[in-house]
Amino acid sequence: MEFENSLAFAEAMDANDELAHFRSRFIIPEKDGEEQIYFLGNSLGLQPRSTQKYIQHILDDWGRYGVEGFFTGKTPWYHYHDQLAYTLSLIVGALPHEVVVMNQLSVNLHLMMVSFYQPEGRRNKIICEAKAFPSDQYMFETYLRHLGLNPDEIIIEIAAREAEYTIRTEDILHAIEVHKNELALVMFGGVNYYTGQVLDLKTITAAAHQSGAKAGFDLAHAAGNIPLLLHDWGVDFACWCGYKYLNSGPGAVGGVYIHERFHHDISLQRLGGWWGYDKEARFKMEKGFKPVLSAEGWQLSTPSMILFACHKAALEIFEEAGLEKLFMKGQQLSNYLLYLLNEINSRSKNKSIDILTPQTEAGKGCQVSMLMLKDGRKIFDELGKQGVFADWREPNVIRVAPVPLYNRFKEVWKFAEVMRNCLKFKV
Ligand SMILES: Cc1ncc(COP(=O)(O)O)c(C=O)c1O
Incomplete structure (x- = not known):
């Protein structure tokens, strides 16, 4: 699939996503009335609305x-x-x-x-x-x-x-x-x-x-x-x-x-x-x-x-939701994230992110792990301030997992945008 680095592209992906409505089956964490970007399904998945019932x-x-x-x-x-x-x-x-x-x-x-x-x-x-x-x-x-x-x-x-x-x-x-x-x-x-x-x-x-x-x-x-x-x-x-x-x-x-x-x-x-x-x-x-x-x-x-x-x-x-569709969307989400991260690297004078996760379909699922070569902790803290739930592992690794049941392509785009801005250059 040909990806594009734009909000409009990410929103179009969401509009064509036949699993998109499953997001409403989960309670998305909010801050000041705004839904946060929860990329920690690899740590603790979100609560289905039906659990309480x-x-x-x-x-x-x-x-x-x-x-x-x-x-x-x-x-x-x-x-x-x-x-x-x-x-x-x-x-x-x-x-x-x-x-x-x-x-x-x-x-x-x-x-x-x-x-x-x-x-x-x-x-x-x-x-x-x-x-x-x-x-x-x-x-x-x-x-x-x-x-x-x-x-x-x-x-x-x-x-x-x-x-x-x-x-x-x-x-x-x-x-x-x-x-x-x-x-x-x-x-x-x-x-x-x-x-x-x-x-x-x-x-x-x-x-x-x-x-x-x-x-x-x-x-x-x-x-x-x-x-x-x-x-x-x-x-x-x-x-x-x-x-x-x-x-x-x-x-x-x-x-x-x-x-x-x-x-x-x-x-x-x-x-x-x-x-x-x-x-x-x-x-x-x-x-x-x-x-x-x-x-x-x-x-x-x-x-x-x-x-x-x-x-x-x-x-x-x-x-x-159906497993085949879920696994396919999981691949698309992590592929889109990898595309955006690789673009950040290619536009940067000095490489700022080493991607630890294999970039093939057989080699990965939803999770993408990044070794930050520059300002890792600062970027991680900024992600938190901007409403992104990610995971920090010493020495300099940020792990995220956009999951197919409740994450959106738009959130992946926004995540990369925060990173780009933190790295102080525009792609
Ligand atoms: C790969 C792996 N193995 C084992 C565990 C431990 O699981 P538990 O605390 O449910 O025993 C975890 C927990 O995150 C894990 O990620």
Whole structure:
């Protein structure tokens, strides 16, 4: 698509956007009566207007029926989960019974380690990204210590090459090949939280499997942001959170995908709880753990219906909008932003922005990360004053994510305009 740097062009894009009306389904933060530019859907997605109503339904049923609400009312709580898993299965490219909605991301990563990290003699290494999101690093470190292993001897981190910002797939594949006889697990973030880089999950999974290792992914920044085909790619497990692109609120319930080939394997290690017990026999309260023979067999505790209600409100909007259209608009928004940033650079005597995010469709989703070479903090503060919600990461990185459900092309244009003005020259 041919882009133009003008407000009129951006407004024309919005006028032709068939998803534009979904913006009105969200509460947009305002200051002095003016809507702000919210580019932090990669951190905490905005609140759907329907969330309150769905929570109220739970409160009403709780008030009216007490514990009977599990089996009575408009949406009996006992089966509430099924409505969430179906939409999520479309979002992550899984079969509905391969998805379970439970706990939160860091907890779920620990639970998946129990089942999918099975060190055996020499085969005990884990390949992951250097500078992974801290929770993933702490999860590996503490889980390995819990097993009596030394993380420094187990973890092999893959970093970007010197003077590069993103990890090359060939470097991941090379490490898998080198360590193929001692590898137990390959685990990466599907979209890197810092650079916004999308990894080639299909190729990494195939290489991990060829070496005899399991492949799992942290999809915090991928679920609802990029197309995923976890089942077809044969991914063993994946975990994500509900509060970023999935708009399900602060501390939202998380999601887990487990490939169906593991569902009937009772011998697979796992931590159990009564909510993961065979649904038909759960209330017999018998001794001896018999898991549900689906991803639901990894549940432990009674889920929070309030959190489920928030998730349902948000997921319904995804289904209504259609994933293909959403992902296409997400690409267009980030492409437009990249076009405007590249233009700022090309008109500037000295380059002022290094773009960390890969600039190809396969290499990115909505997020664009910029290393500011000039006046980074000043520009970030000015963006805040002008009503732009962006994210600052040391040493000099601004991350933004214009998301397709509630952001506009006009906002992308305005963001670049503020940057241009801050850099004190006109494009
Ligand atoms: C990539 C990634 N992994 C893990 C986490 C931790 O998630 P939680 O706090 O829901 O456990 C986050 C949180 O932002 C994240 O971005």
